[in-house]
Amino acid sequence: MxxxxxxxxxxxxxxxxxxxxxxxxxxxxxxxxxxxxxxxxxxxxxxxLTPCVPGKFIALWNNSKSAAEKQGLDEPEYPLFFLKPSTTYLAPGGVIRKPDDYDGRVIYEAELGIVIGKTVSNVDAAAAADAIFGFTCVNDVTAMQLLGTDPTFPQWARAKGFDTFGAFGPAIVTDTDVSECAIRAELNGRERQNYLVSDLFMPPVDIVAHLSRSMTLEPGDLIACGTGPGALPMRPGATIDIIIDGIGTLSNTYED
Missing domain, CATH: 2.30.30 (SH3 type barrels.)
Known part of the structure; x- marks a missing residue:
């Protein structure tokens, strides 16, 4: 490790x-x-700094069994994902900023991050496992009320893509088994999220294998595995910690 x-x-x-x-x-x-x-x-x-500079930051939606049950969602057949631009990347200790032209809720989402170590395309589970370099903590920040502003087109890229909305780190941990790790979020020291990696519909190896059939994955690419229940709004001045057993603690603050 x-x-x-x-x-x-x-x-x-x-x-x-x-x-x-x-x-x-x-x-x-x-x-x-x-x-x-x-x-x-x-x-x-x-x-x-961020532990790597991903060429792609891929983030999953609806990959938590408990969150899906709470929201009345079915298990997806394939990873449901979007991309976050490089301008979202935020290092440990950095400040998450609310967009100037947005007055709605900004929520944290504690997630396990997969970091790719080898170039792979259209691979099976064994090759996908070999392509995983390590894991990190991710906060997939969301301007929640923007998602449904246009009834004809959900605004995933906009709601998830503001500057500072992609915090990850502090380290990439290699050669570790995350299958039973707990993923937690603490807002101002109070636990708000706590779910297991085993709660994910698709574990990391399956995610990598599936995504490799949609796009070539390259060293440094980051995949956020989706969040569990308990993602809530942050208030200015808040401290948000994403904690994953054996991986570390990602700590950031939130300001207007």
Whole structure:
């Protein structure tokens, strides 16, 4: 198991493996033969960035059994997904901002993130499993009241695509079994979401295999697996923590 991070130190962007409060610095590419330099830095002396820069950020909807039951939705036959633009990407500690021209609710959504490590297209489950580099925490932020503003076309891309609406990190954790992990959201320290990865209709391997039949997946691509019950609005000044067993805690604040 390794906790890969990407960070800024003295004006340079670098990568490394986080262990406790120290980072073992590596050269190269996280996804292609990164090599240790022998140097270390204290976590408190760097600024964490998103752990990768995805070429694609794919996010699923209606992939939670308990959320579907609560909303009266049927199990989908295939992943229902949308794409979030790169301008949504937000690092740990960053501020989620409400859009200037939107006065409605902005909600958090705690999700497991899959990070792809190999280029794959139209693969089976075994190859899909091999393509998964690791996992991270995701907050798939949504301007909820925009979804239904046009009755002829649900506004998924707009509602999910504002700047800062795609927080993820703090690390990509490799070689770990997430099948029984709990995914939690704490709003101002109060638990609001708590569901298991096993609550997902489609587990990570199946998601990757299915999506590879729709598009080529490439190293660094991020897939958010969909959220469970309990996603609620945030108020200005709120702190939202996404916590996944064995993966870490993604902490951000929300402001107008």
């Amino acid at each position: 390794a906790n890969w991070v990407r960070f800024e130190s003295e004006g340079a962007v670098r990568i490394g493996v986080l262990g406790g409060d120290n980072i073992a610095i590596h050269d190269g590419d996280i996804f292609a033969n990164a090599a240790p330099t022998g140097e270390t830095l204290a976590l408190g002396d760097v600024t964490l």
